[in-house]
Amino acid sequence: MSAHKSDAVIIGGGIIGTACGYYLSQKGLKVAIVEQGYLCSGSTGRCIGGIRQQFSSSGSIRLMMESVKHFQNMEQELGTDVHWHNGGYLFLAHSPQKKQAFLSNIAVQQAAGLKDVRWVEADECREITPGMDATGLLGGSYCPSDGQAYPFAVVQGYAGKIRQSGGSIHTFSKATHILQQGGKVSGVRIESGREFSAGVVINAAGPWSRDIGQMAGIEIPVEAERHEALITEGVEYMNIPMLVDYRADGGYFQQYRHNGQFIGCYTPVPNVPGHSTDSTFEFLHQMPKRMLKLVPGLKDLKVIRQWAGSYENTPDGNPILDRTGLDGFYTVAGMCGHGFMLGPAMGRVAADLIVSGGRDLQYPEFALKRDFTQAEAMK
Numbered sequence: 001m002s003a004h005k006s007d008a009v010i011i012g013g014g015i016i017g018t019a020c021g022y023y024l025s026q027k028g029l030k031v032a033i034v035e036q037g038y039l040c041s042g043s044t045g046r047c048i049g050g051i052r053q054q055f056s057s058s059g060s061i062r063l064m065m066e067s068v069k070h071f072q073n074m075e076q077e078l079g080t081d082v083h084w085h086n087g088g089y090l091f092l093a094h095s096p097q098k099k100q101a102f103l104s105n106i107a108v109q110q111a112a113g114l115k116d117v118r119w120v121e122a123d124e125c126r127e128i129t130p131g132m133d134a135t136g137l138l139g140g141s142y143c144p145s146d147g148q149a150y151p152f153a154v155v156q157g158y159a160g161k162i163r164q165s166g167g168s169i170h171t172f173s174k175a176t177h178i179l180q181q182g183g184k185v186s187g188v189r190i191e192s193g194r195e196f197s198a199g200v201v202i203n204a205a206g207p208w209s210r211d212i213g214q215m216a217g218i219e220i221p222v223e224a225e226r227h228e229a230l231i232t233e234g235v236e237y238m239n240i241p242m243l244v245d246y247r248a249d250g251g252y253f254q255q256y257r258h259n260g261q262f263i264g265c266y267t268p269v270p271n272v273p274g275h276s277t278d279s280t281f282e283f284l285h286q287m288p289k290r291m292l293k294l295v296p297g298l299k300d301l302k303v304i305r306q307w308a309g310s311y312e313n314t315p316d317g318n319p320i321l322d323r324t325g326l327d328g329f330y331t332v333a334g335m336c337g338h339g340f341m342l343g344p345a346m347g348r349v350a351a352d353l354i355v356s357g358g359r360d361l362q363y364p365e366f367a368l369k370r371d372f373t374q375a376e377a378m379k
């Protein structure tokens with residue numbers, strides 16, 4: 001079997017792999033994506049489509065401000081309706097400590113250029129969220145330019161553009177070896193034995209990125225962790241932003257603008273490490289209770305589906321976007337549960353890094369070898 005030849009091979013057909021592929025294609029590179037399942041079969045197809053700029057690290061804030069611009073222009077750029085809607089995000093503070101943390105983060109966000117984020121008192125939270133039960137609420141951190149989009153449409157949009165530019169996407173093609181020649185990366189071998197040769201290889205395997213790194217003897221500090229989600233039937237759009245309630249019995253949920261479905265999840269305590277995508281009755285029981293606590297008027301909504309997927313956590317809650325010790329081999333992974341929203345800007349920055357060949361990282365805070373003690377607070 002002759003080797004497939006391209007300029008760059010990307011391992012992973014989620015948001016990160018396809019965004020990297022799109023921006024590299026735009027720069028004239030011939031791209032091949034190898035994906036062990038189908039496009040979106042990993043975390044991307046299991047996420048709830050939220051897009052926010054409210055983070056505590058200035059790198060993530062700036063990157064997300066860029067991503068939001070990409071989402072805003074995506075329909076025109078990709079020729080696909082990705083259901084972008086700027087419905088906003090409202091983080092709720094039920095304790096003085098949370099209020100103080102949000103106020104500090106708002107200062108960092110505004111200093112990074114995010115001008116429309118602001119503290120809102122409890123009364124305004126109620127106005128922003130019709131029907132909200134604000135018992136015990138002190139206020140919230142609100143950013144109206146945050147929003148939502150549909151992950152499958154974004155990935156298909158990028159994939160279509162990659163193909164139009166002469167690139168190729170190989171589904172059900174599991175990478176098993178990183179190939180090397182003369183101390184440089186030279187391609188990827190997949191399970192069938194077929195080889196994909198290229199001078200650039202990108203590890204965009206999300207929750208599996210550690211395994212891909214190990215194929216080249218490189219340690220990628222990313223751990224998978226199960227998160228569950230559910231979706232309801234669609235009802236008339238209620239103009240409720242994404243609500244984020246960090247309390248122990250809280251959660252996050254939003255209503256899709258395009259079809260009126262509510263979609264949500266919460267972070268399990270204790271966390272559930274590993275690649276399991278099993279669903280639990282506990283989640284099915286808990287999540288609606290947590291939603292009703294905030295918006296009691298949703299009580300007649302019917303849940304139509306639940307599922308689970310993986311977050312891909314790094315030790316500090318920030319992504320990795322960097323070269324590795326092997327020349328030509330890059331890692332864009334470890335999005336820590338924010339990869340859908342980060343994807344467009346990550347893809348653009350990764351493509352610039354690869355094509356420019358420069359030594360400096362645009363985001364040194366996302367270097368592979370870094371001090372992992374500065375944790376992201378708005379996880």
Ligand SMILES: Cc1cc2nc3c(=O)[nH]c(=O)nc-3n(C[C@H](O)[C@H](O)[C@H](O)COP(=O)(O)OP(=O)(O)OC[C@H]3O[C@@H](n4cnc5c(N)ncnc54)[C@H](O)[C@@H]3O)c2cc1C
Pocket residue numbers: 011012013014015016017034035036037038039040041042043044045046047048049050051173174175176204205206207208212227228229265308309310311312332333334335336337338339340341342
């Ligand atoms: C319940 C839930 C809710 C979420 N909500 C949000 C949200 O609202 N907003 C947000 O931004 N993010 C959210 N996320 C996180 C988001 O889904 C991920 O951060 C993002 O999808 C990561 O994208 P990725 O491309 O890095 O990984 P993936 O989408 O997992 O893509 C990696 C791909 O690599 C493939 N792969 C792995 N190993 C190999 C191999 N050896 N060979 C070939 N292919 C391989 C996998 O099959 C997979 O398709 C959520 C996640 C979950 C689970």
